[in-house]
Amino acid sequence: MAENFQLAISHDLAERIRHHGAETFPHECCGALLGRDSASNEKLSAQDGPLVEVPREVLGLFPLVNRRDDSPRNRFAVTADDVRDAEKAARGHGMEVIGWYHSHPDHPARPSDFDREHAWPWYSYVIVSVMSGKPAEMTSWRLNDDRQDYSPENIEIRNRALA
Amino acid sequence: MAVRVIIPTPLRVYAGKKDSADVPAQTVGEALGGLTTQYAELRKHLFTDDGKLRSFVNVYLNDEDIRYMAKEATPVKDGDVVSIVPSIAGGNSGK
Numbered sequence: 164m165a166e167n168f169q170l171a172i173s174h175d176l177a178e179r180i181r182h183h184g185a186e187t188f189p190h191e192c193c194g195a196l197l198g199r200d201s202a203s204n205e206k207l208s209a210q211d212g213p214l215v216e217v218p219r220e221v222l223g224l225f226p227l228v229n230r231r232d233d234s235p236r237n238r239f240a241v242t243a244d245d246v247r248d249a250e251k252a253a254r255g256h257g258m259e260v261i262g263w264y265h266s267h268p269d270h271p272a273r274p275s276d277f278d279r280e281h282a283w284p285w286y287s288y289v290i291v292s293v294m295s296g297k298p299a300e301m302t303s304w305r306l307n308d309d310r311q312d313y314s315p316e317n318i319e320i321r322n323r324a325l326a
Numbered sequence: 327m328a329v330r331v332i333i334p335t336p337l338r339v340y341a342g343k344k345d346s347a348d349v350p351a352q353t354v355g356e357a358l359g360g361l362t363t364q365y366a367e368l369r370k371h372l373f374t375d376d377g378k379l380r381s382f383v384n385v386y387l388n389d390e391d392i393r394y395m396a397k398e399a400t401p402v403k404d405g406d407v408v409s410i411v412p413s414i415a416g417g418n419s420g421k
Contacts, residue, residue: 281381
């Protein structure tokens with residue numbers, strides 16, 4: 164049974180991902196999502212509302228350089244050193260790397276087989292479609308345990324970060 | 327002789343939520359084999375069906391990438407630390 168995954172992100176950070184995709188068009192952009200996951204079962208109190216359970220929230224971005232010089236229009240790559248840098252940056256802010264984002268220039272925001280072969284479960288994989296240079300649909304996905312498919316993750320855009 | 331294998335956050339759910347495991351081993355390959363024997367669910371996320379390390383899975387021995395050493399045959403000694411770090415790749419299926 165598919166789980167009901169939820170990823171919260173502020174409007175500003177979502178816009179930064181979309182802007183990154185437009186900036187690098189027609190090449191793919193990529194970066195790390197820094198944040199916190201609800202494994203800690205934290206409940207944060209919104210100032211003007213009831214207790215809100217934070218499922219998983221993006222609290223910062225770590226934009227990276229696409230290392231695929233050979234086919235940057237339809238591939239992206241982040242080296243292990245980049246991953247370690249992103250993890251270090253996350254730790255420095257009391258966060259962790261909760262996922263990755265990349266763009267699909269002139270292509271729908273759906274994960275490809277190539278994406279699936281190079282993914283791990285748990286991470287959130289955000290994809291922004293950039294059509295003719297303009298950011299379009301943004302989606303998020305998590306790889307299933309059996310590695311055969313992804314489950315969609317609902318993106319909740321918040322006007323401000325809760326943490 | 328035991329080495330400590332650091333388990334990356336995304337895979338801890340397959341390893342009893344542990345962040346590391348101490349595994350008896352003579353080589354990096356044995357350490358990874360021991361880890362995935364202990365936690366069988368980890369195996370498919372590290373290795374392909376034919377037993378090769380997945381292309382995006384990188385292994386470090388005390389901060390050195392084993393690709394520049396003897397790969398999985400790299401010898402280990404007591405107290406060494408083995409880290410598993412993904413490289414991230416993807417892209418659209420077109421073109």
